[in-house]
Amino acid sequence: MEAPRIRAYVFGFIASVLLTVIPFGLVMASRFPRIAVVAGIAAAGTVQVLVHLRCFLAVHTLSDARWNILFLILTALIIILFVGGSLWIMYDLNYRMM
Amino acid sequence: MNTITAPARPAEAPFHYDSAANREFGFWLYIMSDLILFAVLFATFAVLGRAYAGGPGARQLFSLPYVFAETILLVLSSAVYGIASSGARTNRIFAVMAGLGLAFLLGLGFIFMETKEFYQLIVDGNGPARSAFLSAYFTIVGTHGVHVLLGLIFMAVMIGQVLAKGLTAMVASRLKRLGMFWHFLDIVWIGIFSFVYLIQVI
Numbered sequence: 104m105e106a107p108r109i110r111a112y113v114f115g116f117i118a119s120v121l122l123t124v125i126p127f128g129l130v131m132a133s134r135f136p137r138i139a140v141v142a143g144i145a146a147a148g149t150v151q152v153l154v155h156l157r158c159f160l161a162v163h164t165l166s167d168a169r170w171n172i173l174f175l176i177l178t179a180l181i182i183i184l185f186v187g188g189s190l191w192i193m194y195d196l197n198y199r200m201m
Numbered sequence: 202m203n204t205i206t207a208p209a210r211p212a213e214a215p216f217h218y219d220s221a222a223n224r225e226f227g228f229w230l231y232i233m234s235d236l237i238l239f240a241v242l243f244a245t246f247a248v249l250g251r252a253y254a255g256g257p258g259a260r261q262l263f264s265l266p267y268v269f270a271e272t273i274l275l276v277l278s279s280a281v282y283g284i285a286s287s288g289a290r291t292n293r294i295f296a297v298m299a300g301l302g303l304a305f306l307l308g309l310g311f312i313f314m315e316t317k318e319f320y321q322l323i324v325d326g327n328g329p330a331r332s333a334f335l336s337a338y339f340t341i342v343g344t345h346g347v348h349v350l351l352g353l354i355f356m357a358v359m360i361g362q363v364l365a366k367g368l369t370a371m372v373a374s375r376l377k378r379l380g381m382f383w384h385f386l387d388i389v390w391i392g393i394f395s396f397v398y399l400i401q402v403i
Contacts, residue, residue, distance in 0.1 A: 105290065130403055131265055156388070
């Protein structure tokens with residue numbers, strides 16, 4: 104019962120270190136095109152967040168896992184509206200005031 | 202003379218599993234609202250991140266190996282907290298104390314490095330008042346740092362509670378919520394090192 108949880112922590116730690124080394128390496132090497140580096144950082148960051156949710160936070164083992172995940176999705180939706188909307192408005196404003 | 206006696210109060214409800222599950226879900230809702238707070242700070246940073254006002258930019262100010270070391274400290278602290286979580290589930294008090302102690306020390310190391318970084322920036326005249334970029338930088342990284350500091354205080358309190366009360370159901374449920382908070386802070390840090398440090402330095 105307990106062994107899978109410990110394995111998850113060990114796996115999560117190793118995966119996190121790798122997913123941290125990759126984006127830092129991409130930037131510090133400074134010989135890849137900018138767009139590729141940005142995509143690499145975003146991809147490694149997204150995967151690392153998922154690894155943390157699964158292995159460390161273990162959302163699926165919380166007492167009300169379905170409700171937790173439902174609210175996580177709702178929060179993600181609010182964040183997309185807030186962040187996406189703010190950036191859209193600010194860049195548009197910036198563009199029009201040039 | 203007031204002769205009306207107070208109505209008998211219902212007996213205190215005993216602590217049982219359902220109430221632990223409710224607290225856990227309530228704490229999850231708090232974490233989600235905190236996530237929205239950080240998302241708004243990320244949006245602010247995305248808008249102001251290149252507004253240097255003639256001052257130094259990210260490339261001159263940030264040392265990536267230093268940020269990498271901070272990241273490893275925080276990830277290691279989160280992973281080590283797993284020893285405490287596992288100990289709480291299997292009722293091994295030594296594992297709980299070892300996990301809490303190690304996670305606390307690693308978190309303290311992270312706060313020490315961050316304080317040093319902030320101190321150096323301010324001493325060099327690159328404090329939050331220098332440019333919009335630095336205001337946004339200090340706000341988002343500082344807010345995360347304050348959360349880590351609160352997590353460390355929470356951990357110190359829990360070390361005391363485990364010593365004083367042992368692994369009661371209430372203490373174990375608090376340890377679980379502390380773990381949720383600690384892992385959540387690590388997730389926010391992924392966003393910070395990716396979008397505040399790395400993308401700015403490219």
